[in-house]
Amino acid sequence: MNKPLLALALAFGIASVASVQAQTPAASPAPAINDAQIAHIAYTAGEIDITAAKQALEKSSNKDVRAFAEEMARDHAAVNVQALALVKKLGVTPQDNPTSQSLSKHAAAEIKKLAALKGNAFDKAYVDNEVAYHQAVNGALSDTLIPSAQNAELKSLLETGLKLFQSHQMHAEHLAQNLK
Amino acid sequence: MLRTMILLAGLLALTGGIAPASAASTAKQPAAAQAHRVHRIVIDKMQYGPMPTDVRAGDIIEWTNKDILEHSATARDGHFDVDLKPGASGRVTATTGMLAFFCKFHPTMTATLVVK
Ligand SMILES: [Cu+2]
Numbered sequence: 347m348n349k350p351l352l353a354l355a356l357a358f359g360i361a362s363v364a365s366v367q368a369q370t371p372a373a374s375p376a377p378a379i380n381d382a383q384i385a386h387i388a389y390t391a392g393e394i395d396i397t398a399a400k401q402a403l404e405k406s407s408n409k410d411v412r413a414f415a416e417e418m419a420r421d422h423a424a425v426n427v428q429a430l431a432l433v434k435k436l437g438v439t440p441q442d443n444p445t446s447q448s449l450s451k452h453a454a455a456e457i458k459k460l461a462a463l464k465g466n467a468f469d470k471a472y473v474d475n476e477v478a479y480h481q482a483v484n485g486a487l488s489d490t491l492i493p494s495a496q497n498a499e500l501k502s503l504l505e506t507g508l509k510l511f512q513s514h515q516m517h518a519e520h521l522a523q524n525l526k
Numbered sequence: 527m528l529r530t531m532i533l534l535a536g537l538l539a540l541t542g543g544i545a546p547a548s549a550a551s552t553a554k555q556p557a558a559a560q561a562h563r564v565h566r567i568v569i570d571k572m573q574y575g576p577m578p579t580d581v582r583a584g585d586i587i588e589w590t591n592k593d594i595l596e597h598s599a600t601a602r603d604g605h606f607d608v609d610l611k612p613g614a615s616g617r618v619t620a621t622t623g624m625l626a627f628f629c630k631f632h633p634t635m636t637a638t639l640v641v642k
Binding site for chain 2: 427505509512520
């Protein structure tokens with residue numbers, strides 16, 4: 347239920363940004379979401395995974411799960427440092443939007459759900475959610491965020507982000523198999 | 527003989543210094559060079575750059591990580607495992623055969639190098 351929900355949240359969030367913008371009389375055909383919103387979504391998506399990783403590092407004693415969580419925290423922190431540097435350089439202020447909000451809302455619910463679990467049950471739920479989460483973010487990156495990005499540097503960072511998320515997804519899938 | 531060698535080495539260093547430090551390029555050296563060469567593989571944006579060609583056993587393979595993320599060059603057969611923090615470089619000596627390696631952190635990053 348995780349994955350469809352999240353995919354829906356992403357799709358819905360992006361659709362509602364689009365509809366809000368469609369209502370404002372646009373002088374020129376503006377993209378459904380602007381770079382300031384895209385930057386905010388990408389940053390939020392990274393922060394969510396870092397928060398999940400921190401929870402896993404607090405709760406899990408499985409060596410492989412901990413190594414995975416450390417990798418998530420490290421990689422997404424590195425990308426977000428870069429994202430912040432880029433928006434600063436471009437003079438863009440990341441702009442909150444419905445997609446970021448629904449991402450955060452669902453992440454908070456997931457953290458709460460995982461907090462109630464322990465041991466193997468926690469490990470499994472964390473890793474399964476990581477698979478679903480990365481899958482959903484990959485879909486959003488490749489279908490919406492990357493095609494909509496106007497700035498070349500932002501697009502390039504998102505493309506690296508997509509490759510990173512894909513790789514993390516594969517790693518999470520391997521890990522999920524081993525936890526069975 | 528020794529003098530010739532030193533001269534040659536000096537010449538190589540010179541040409542190496544002038545040649546543009548292009549990504550993953552194998553330094554162009556005169557065919558007469560006997561010394562083991564250094565082949566560079568640049569990592570950026572979640573991928574290994576082009577593989578050097580004409581790598582011979584005993585040559586040095588050097589990975590340079592220009593990416594913002596930590597990576598590794600890990601041999602499939604377990605022969606080497608080079609950790610590469612952002613900005614770092616690491617080396618191994620090439621042995622004959624197919625050298626398949628991947629990033630242990632990012633399993634989508636894979637490459638194969640042929641060593642003659
Ligand atoms: Cu890597």
